[in-house]
Amino acid sequence: MIARTTFAGFGGQGVLLMGYVLSHGAMLKDLNVTYFPSYGAEMRGGTANCTVTLSDRKIASPVASHPEYLVAMNYPSLAKFEPLVAPNGTIFLNSSLVEEDPQRDDVKVVKVPTVELAREVGSERAGNMVMIGAVCAETGLLSLEETIAGMKAALKGKEKFFELNQKGIERGFSFIKEGK
Amino acid sequence: MSAEVAYQKVFGYPESLKPAQTHYCPGCGHSIAHRLVAECLDELGMREKTIGVPPVGCAVLAYNYFNFDMVEAPHGRALAVATGIKRVHPDKLVLTYQGDGDLAAIGTAETIHAANRGEKITTIFINNAIYGMTGGQMAPTTTLGQVATTAPGGREPERHGRPIDISRMLAVSDGTVYIERCSLTSVKNIRKAKKAIMKAFRAQLDGLGFTLVELLSPCPTNWKMTPKAAWEWIDTEMVKTYPLGVIKDNTGYEDKK
Amino acid sequence: MPSEKMLMRGSNVVGEAAVRAGCRYYFGYPITPQNELPEYLSWRLPEVGGTFIQAESEIASINMVMGAAAAGARVMTSSSSPGIALKQEGISYMAGQELPCVVANMMRGGPGLGNIAPSAADYFQATRGGGNGDYRTPTLAPAGGQELAEMVFVAFDLADTYRTPVMLLGDGLMGQVMEPVVFPDPIDPASLPQKDYILDGCEGRDPRAIYSLILDPPALMEHNLKLQAKYDLIAEKEVRYDTVELDDAEIIVVAYGTAARIAEEAVHELRAQGHAAGIFRPITLWPYPKQQLRELARDGRKVAVFELSLGQMVEDVILSVGERAPIYFYGVPGGVIPTPADVTDFLHSALADDGKVGRRIEV
Numbered sequence: 016m017i018a019r020t021t022f023a024g025f026g027g028q029g030v031l032l033m034g035y036v037l038s039h040g041a042m043l044k045d046l047n048v049t050y051f052p053s054y055g056a057e058m059r060g061g062t063a064n065c066t067v068t069l070s071d072r073k074i075a076s077p078v079a080s081h082p083e084y085l086v087a088m089n090y091p092s093l094a095k096f097e098p099l100v101a102p103n104g105t106i107f108l109n110s111s112l113v114e115e116d117p118q119r120d121d122v123k124v125v126k127v128p129t130v131e132l133a134r135e136v137g138s139e140r141a142g143n144m145v146m147i148g149a150v151c152a153e154t155g156l157l158s159l160e161e162t163i164a165g166m167k168a169a170l171k172g173k174e175k176f177f178e179l180n181q182k183g184i185e186r187g188f189s190f191i192k193e194g195k
Numbered sequence: 196m197s198a199e200v201a202y203q204k205v206f207g208y209p210e211s212l213k214p215a216q217t218h219y220c221p222g223c224g225h226s227i228a229h230r231l232v233a234e235c236l237d238e239l240g241m242r243e244k245t246i247g248v249p250p251v252g253c254a255v256l257a258y259n260y261f262n263f264d265m266v267e268a269p270h271g272r273a274l275a276v277a278t279g280i281k282r283v284h285p286d287k288l289v290l291t292y293q294g295d296g297d298l299a300a301i302g303t304a305e306t307i308h309a310a311n312r313g314e315k316i317t318t319i320f321i322n323n324a325i326y327g328m329t330g331g332q333m334a335p336t337t338t339l340g341q342v343a344t345t346a347p348g349g350r351e352p353e354r355h356g357r358p359i360d361i362s363r364m365l366a367v368s369d370g371t372v373y374i375e376r377c378s379l380t381s382v383k384n385i386r387k388a389k390k391a392i393m394k395a396f397r398a399q400l401d402g403l404g405f406t407l408v409e410l411l412s413p414c415p416t417n418w419k420m421t422p423k424a425a426w427e428w429i430d431t432e433m434v435k436t437y438p439l440g441v442i443k444d445n446t447g448y449e450d451k452k
Numbered sequence: 453m454p455s456e457k458m459l460m461r462g463s464n465v466v467g468e469a470a471v472r473a474g475c476r477y478y479f480g481y482p483i484t485p486q487n488e489l490p491e492y493l494s495w496r497l498p499e500v501g502g503t504f505i506q507a508e509s510e511i512a513s514i515n516m517v518m519g520a521a522a523a524g525a526r527v528m529t530s531s532s533s534p535g536i537a538l539k540q541e542g543i544s545y546m547a548g549q550e551l552p553c554v555v556a557n558m559m560r561g562g563p564g565l566g567n568i569a570p571s572a573a574d575y576f577q578a579t580r581g582g583g584n585g586d587y588r589t590p591t592l593a594p595a596g597g598q599e600l601a602e603m604v605f606v607a608f609d610l611a612d613t614y615r616t617p618v619m620l621l622g623d624g625l626m627g628q629v630m631e632p633v634v635f636p637d638p639i640d641p642a643s644l645p646q647k648d649y650i651l652d653g654c655e656g657r658d659p660r661a662i663y664s665l666i667l668d669p670p671a672l673m674e675h676n677l678k679l680q681a682k683y684d685l686i687a688e689k690e691v692r693y694d695t696v697e698l699d700d701a702e703i704i705v706v707a708y709g710t711a712a713r714i715a716e717e718a719v720h721e722l723r724a725q726g727h728a729a730g731i732f733r734p735i736t737l738w739p740y741p742k743q744q745l746r747e748l749a750r751d752g753r754k755v756a757v758f759e760l761s762l763g764q765m766v767e768d769v770i771l772s773v774g775e776r777a778p779i780y781f782y783g784v785p786g787g788v789i790p791t792p793a794d795v796t797d798f799l800h801s802a803l804a805d806d807g808k809v810g811r812r813i814e815v
Contacts, residue, residue, distance in 0.1 A: 042459050048630075049630070050461075051629045052628055076717040076791075077713065078713075078714055078791055078792070079792075256665070258659075259661075263659050264651035265660075265663075266522040266662040267663035267664065275519065279518060280520065283520050283524065283525045
């Protein structure tokens with residue numbers, strides 16, 4: 016099994032943290048993982064992206080030719096990374112912000128209204144946690160418990176965010192499982 | 196009766212100098228400066244607890260003359276190397292022995308930053324206003340009007356820039372505690388220089404901060420003068436650009452008269 | 453005790469591994485893409501009683517390293533390409549003075565200021581000396597993650613064993629990528645073998661001098677020959693490399709560091725398509741595993757070299773393989789990172805010898 020996920024969006028949307036949560040959750044269940052962030056000047060323009068690769072065998076390249084999953088938190092990210100998604104892959108769209116539909120017809124599209132769902136659990140700032148919850152629920156990469164554990168490991172020392180983030184993750188899971 | 200005479204040694208070769216013949220030219224100030232450093236270390240009983248860094252320049256072979264541990268630094272980097280040593284051995288006396296080109300041209304950045312960090316290191320700064328080892332080229336400290344092989348008509352401010360007074364510049368920094376300029380031109384001045392070196396070492400050992408003693412030093416060969424004329428040139432000309440005396444003293448030590 | 457499994461970025465892995473390898477002194481100057489390493493050590497070293505100094509320049513920092521090494525400490529510095537260029541003066545001096553240290557280079561695009569994207573164009577700088585004079589710098593090129601941690605230990609041991617600067621050659625990508633790492637047992641610096649050449653005050657012994665200036669030509673020749681004998685010994689004993697699926701390979705992909713990981717993915721892809729491809733990955737770039745590669749280049753196999761540069765290691769491949777096998781080269785400079793799919797295209801082109809991707813090298 017190998018799964019590559021690219022997370023992309025504006026700086027401030029918690030894009031890198033989503034990758035952290037997935038990476039830590041995967042490590043805790045003894046999967047191999049590589050987390051490859053964008054950095055430096057690339058980030059100065061206000062966009063951020065990272066690619067997380069999970070596998071039960073040794074991971075050769077942290078650079079993915081064609082990620083199976085794309086999480087696009089804004090339109091520029093969708094435009095930039097959509098062409099790279101592997102055939103039969105899945106694009107997770109932050110539908111609170113992105114009105115456009117992907118052009119490809121060989122990928123599955125999952126629209127997640129992160130802002131609205133996060134507001135439900137107490138703060139729009141948990142939008143990224145709603146999204147990572149939805150991603151894990153849809154892909155089965157991590158269970159709900161594993162995702163929460165990953166979040167706690169990624170935010171070690173920042174316990175005050177645990178409660179809200181956990182609610183966000185749970186909301187993401189329920190959105191996928193219950194379809195609303 | 197003669198068997199009863201008690202001889203007392205009143206003068207000898209410092210233990211902190213190896214009994215070697217130096218390669219310095221006749222009339223050069225290095226030999227005197229070496230001896231002063233050695234005498235001070237002897238008197239402090241620090242020879243075996245000292246690590247020195249010689250420069251690139253005429254004193255590059257100083258480790259052949261000083262009788263304590265030494266590591267040679269690249270040109271200008273003595274105070275960076277000394278920083279590394281002092282941080283590993285904070286209980287040792289660490290000194291750099293540097294010329295004007297080493298300290299105030301190629302090594303200016305290392306000099307200023309080590310001083311400004313307040314590294315507990317003592318720098319013996321030999322200012323002879325000329326590049327000695329390479330054969331008489333202009334130094335950062337070459338005085339206006341002074342002739343050098345790369346300033347054959349004499350140093351002009353418009354063409355060559357002005358002489359740098361690095362000691363005064365360093366005194367501005369809060370990291371430095373003691374800076375004095377002396378000259379090696381008479382018994383009186385040489386004694387004064389020794390007192391200054393002693394004070395600098397003492398301040399280092401007391402952990403006060405960075406200390407530097409600048410020594411105006413004759414270079415008869417490249418100045419194309421006799422040793423006597425070289426001394427006179429320092430006393431009458433060079434001191435106009437580099438006046439002697441204490442530039443900064445925050446040691447709080449009371450000077451013994 | 454080995455550490456628990458930790459998810460860490462490569463730069464921090466180098467820092468933590470250095471501390472666990474007994475390094476207590478770090479001197480450096482900020483440069484992207486390796487700033488996480490000094491940032492990490494700026495709090496980690498004081499925690500274990502060590503010293504971190506942000507120097508005024510790369511030049512000052514390598515000279516502080518020289519001082520600390522002369523004083524007997526395990527010491528390191530790090531930088532990225534143009535910063536390493538500035539450190540070459542000190543590295544050459546330390547090679548001449550026979551002082552140990554570890555220098556980590558997280559390479560970026562060049563020449564000049566270049567950019568801050570991951571690249572691997574400093575192979576010549578690392579393996580061909582970089583500074584002046586007849587000397588060699590043992591150069592370790594881990595492929596990231598766990599191996600990065602282990603090679604830091606190896607680097608310090610090589611440096612101390614052979615009294616020489618050792619280069620740890622990574623790249624900006626390796627510095628940024630996070631992977632789970634388990635660190636080896638920590639080493640107590642006090643337990644390291646005593647060094648009989650260091651400067652710590654000459655109490656009870658003759659004074660020591662450490663220098664590289666030897667004015668008498670026959671004496672300097674003697675010193676160079678002594679250094680060369682040491683390099684010969686390193687070349688004989690310290691070669692490291694790794695292979696993947698080479699037994700039946702019809703094409704040998706030669707790559708190191710991050711490039712080797714991208715290439716390995718391409719090899720899996722090729723295998724899935726029915727082509728027998730394998731990887732030869734030098735871990736020591738100097739000494740280069742010449743003999744080992746030479747022996748593999750037989751029976752009509754092709755050799756395909758992939759680098760994140762326009763062709764530097766390929767010269768060592770040519771020196772190793774000569775005319776025993778056709779050599780193909782594909783390199784991408786400037787911080788552009790090819791995907792495994794790009795390398796797969798190159799390997800197809802090399803197999804077909806159609807020259808569409810990369811080029812065939814005329815030996």
